[in-house]
Amino acid sequence: MLKRIKVHDQHEGEIFVQTKRHTPSNMPMIVSNMISDDMPDQHSEFFTHLSYFAISTIDIDGRPWATIIVGSPTTLIRAISEMELNISAVLPKDDPFLSSIINTVNSPYRSFAGIGVDFSNRRRNKVAGFIATSNIVNDTLNMSLLTNENVGNCPKYITIRKLEYCKRNPQTAADYRNTDRISFNQECLDIINQASTIFLATRHTSTMSDNTSDLGINHRGGYPGFVRTYEENGHTYIVIPDYSGNRFYQSLGNIETDRVAGIVFPCFTSGDMLHVTGIAENIYDDEAECIMPRITLITRIKLTGYVWIKEGLNLKLIGPEQYSPYNPPIRYLATELEKMGKPSTVSTRNAKLIEIKKLTKLISRFTFELDEKVSFKPGGYVILDFAHLIPQTYQHMNNNNPQSLNDDYIRTWTISSSPPFNSNTNTFDATNQISCTIKHLPKGMISSLLHSQSNDQKSPLSCKFLGVGGEFTCFDNTNQTPQKLLFIAAGIGITPLLAMFEAVSQTKQKTDIVVLFSGRGDEIDLLKDFISSPLVSTITMFDSTGANTSKSFQVVNRRIQSDDFLNVSDLMNRQVYLCGPTQFMVDISSWLNQTGLKSEQIKTESFFF
Template sequence: MCSLAKDSILNFENDSDFDFDKLPKKITILFVSSKFVATMKSKPDQVEKVFILEEDKSRVDNQERFATGKDLIFLLADAIYRCYNKEAKAYSESGDMSSANRKKEEVNRIHSELKKTHQRFFRRDSTINTSTSTLTRVIWLKSKLEDDVEMKRLINLFDEIISSFSVFANLSDLREYLHEHETFAHIFLIIDTDYDDLVVADFHKRSNIKIVLDYRNTDRISFNQECLDIINQASTIFLATRHTSTISDNTSDLGINHRGGYSGFVRTYEENGYTYIVIPDYSGNRFYQSLGNIETDRVAGVVFPCFTSGDMLHVTGIAENIYDDEAECIMPRITLLTRIKLTGYVWIKEGLNLKLIGPEQYSPYNPPIRYLAIELEKMGKPSTVSTRNAKLIEIKKLTKLISRFTFELDEKVSFKPGGYVILDFAHLIPQTYQHMNNNNPQSLNDDYIRTWTISSSPPFNLNTNTFDATNQISCTIKHLPKGTISSLLHSQSNDEKSPLSCKFLGVGGEFTCFDNTNQPPQKLLFIAAGIGITPLLAMFEALSRTKQKTDIVVLFSGRGDEIDLLKDFISSPLVSNISMFDSTGVNTSKSLQVFNRRIQYDDLLNVADLMNRQVYLCGPTQFMIDITSWLNQTGLKSEQIKTESFFF
């Protein structure tokens, strides 16, 4: 197997010392028992990932827990495939296509050969009494928690896969064995490349455990800000419910289930002196144990853990399930939720003996955070269901993947340049139940409602110095291969006999360069990445229509033909400078500066008269975080930096 992946697997030779500290700085994958994991007080620096051999097959998920050793070669193949593809992508983005192609060739060869090895490794040939697998032995370092019964189960786990199973009770005996015996058949896998950052929960002894607040069996209580912070940071909660039997059959019991989402997926509000917790229901296994218990016995408890501080917030209350229109009145776009009226809570500081030592990774199945109707109203965002329609009347292709779609509305609407529109396509998409969809995880909890920037400007009346209402809006939308709605739109054409029609939910937005008197700043800096330029297109069109004397500098990060999105900027007298940053290195232009790299801090410092400009920033989340940080470092005031988020 080493010959299949020369620089990706490292063997321990006969004279190797079984000591992680002496290993080179490579990435190690451990295959161990769940009990062994429980004894690990800390994770060696070289160990990147721990995969668990699980005797309880009901817990096997083919990702981190394995019922048999047969999965391990598949794991190795997939791990190398993922790692090498990541390296190939990095080489490609840096312009080193030779190295990228070499890595792609290697990964395809290794992946194919390892799959063949798996087939040979476990194939039973009727003409041969033994198989290749009889050459393989397992060496197991026994943890203090593992008894003889468990070890027997582990040995049975590898039955007919290996020739022998050697167990050692301590590290010194294991080291001595490795020194004295041939170990060519014992394969220790070390992947020689970088993985993405992984979440690791470390066992952490807390030294200052104490109950900070204790409000039990009290109706009219509120959360303080510290408790709200614990709720808002939680991406994992545990919901406890109760089933009380109405007959004497001893079937009454308590139950607990996990709920998860992005941090902040659980919302809270106060009404008439009471505090409420709202938990939206997402697509799951459709067993509904907790919801069923709540229907018959309305007591519930919730634990909100904080893996960073170790704080635990225990909450009790009276729960109810709310459905359909009533649910949407509380939390728009959600048709099933659980609402808990608070009756008590206990905040325990440092009560959790686990500590997060790596960045948090979210499930790809998580839907966006859904806000309460009262929260949306405070944000000035639509919160009610609409029966108005929007009909697609024109499509204009701008790049290979980006087109401009113009919709005609049932009635005229008013909005500021840079605002957004919310459209509902749910009735156009056939919806069937799926528990899992690894090819497109986001589709499971997709409500098919989209919020897009309006990339067109409303008409401007020079006589009244106002933007008029209009019944036509345009959205510039990029086709995403796995995007259900973008794929639907990009499959349309201008000669459709029955133009596509969707529901229009509303417009809004405060991300605009125009004040209440429709006057813009004299000096502007537009910074955008990719399709994030769309609100700036609307502002630019409006500035051109109002004939205002403004000075605009544009910094745009894009790839390939996304340079075509800048066409109108290039010829405009309003724009004093345009710089495009393309890390793919494929763009050149005589009409504007093109840098074959990403935007850097110095590029902001080089903007003429930067300190007197109002900045409008839009793009991917990390892009905006980085740019905002750099802008703050330049000395710009926070009120000079405007951004927009469409996660609502």
């Protein structure tokens, strides 16, 4: 079979993105040297053992479409040589990849791009080239793929999952592949929102010669919800944040030149597949942050077509998924943050560290002075930006601290101090001083920075102040509190309760508080403010280390259990304020519900930063 020679030099779009992102000047040479014409033996073996494969091509209008093809329970791909792969698979009749092949079945050398991902171990390899032959026999699509681009990829952002072959019954739920007036129903939005794995298809059409044009397909991953959508003026847009990668920028480079992209969103639970295509653009720096705060590079796709096929994927998820430790937190659109009441704009205001008070071996209280006074509710949070204090260095991988790769050095902490209460107006006044009680985390860049400071430093640390917010408070709109409260916290989760307690003490309202605290060792000192207060009727600490005793309150040398809530006096009449690790809050809420306490009586701390 005649081999099509391929030039692997990076094109102007890839170099443009690399320049915008300040990659080393020799990056194009590095990338070109990593791409090979022939498949390495280990790649051939890898593809041969896969029973599923993501692949893309273009339709008659030149728009990229991506899909996932699945073979029999064990066989999909056969490596014929170092340049040829044979594939046999049954696809749904309306699969847009299949339709594109059928419409040009006699066209020689139709471009394709493929990526194999072994979800059991996060290994992946990319391949691209031409579909030399294709035919459909007994509903089976047979293709001979002639490859001339082969490259391995890193395992970042891949969700580990166990998949088994499952013969499904595909049904086309929507087929609007030639319209830009798209409005998704909730089921389609759910497919996007549940996805921790998508495949992004792109195209580059060379102005120089045919052997420098190509297609691309790449894996994109993150926590479910990492891809955001919105509607505007009758159009639907998809927004994908750029995470720290290998800095090749092949997909984004293609988008720079050709301005088109397609995505397949698989649901491995239901087998549903949502295929989309549209007009794509990369948006950088301040413009990007206006759309998605704290992200300086996004890809936005204005959809011009979609196909939704229920049960279009002959794979079934077995057991739980394991998300990548490299996944950054979900980033929301500015419009979404505004609806949540969260700050979404960049600020030039500053916060200066003016006092540090050590509370335990690892926990200190840090007091900041702000440029201006702010109003917040007791139990609220502050958002601070430390990026200008941290040297920006690129790392491809860091298994010891994977979260550091996408760290924007913006931190959200609960304010553990209360704003001053004005008894004349029965309101909390604005203040320019806030305190945060912060634990020193060994791998925490910012917590380590703060805990390295001292009160006698000649140049106090100063960071950017982005805003305050939060609705987790025991005060209503008239600044009244329930007469009976139950505070439940684990470790540093006690911080919003400290602020609420200080605020209740200021207002001098008649309130009865029961405190249940799960802590370890010297974290017992975090309870000092509650001891001897007439507002607090009972304090119980649960410490599985067995290191503590107290004459002032009960210390139980074990973890907190469901039966412990049966001993809380007048439980059914209390409002509960709960803060701690997610699973802790889930367990406690469930146990409280089992006692008969209503869900509306339980308030939990949560925020999106």
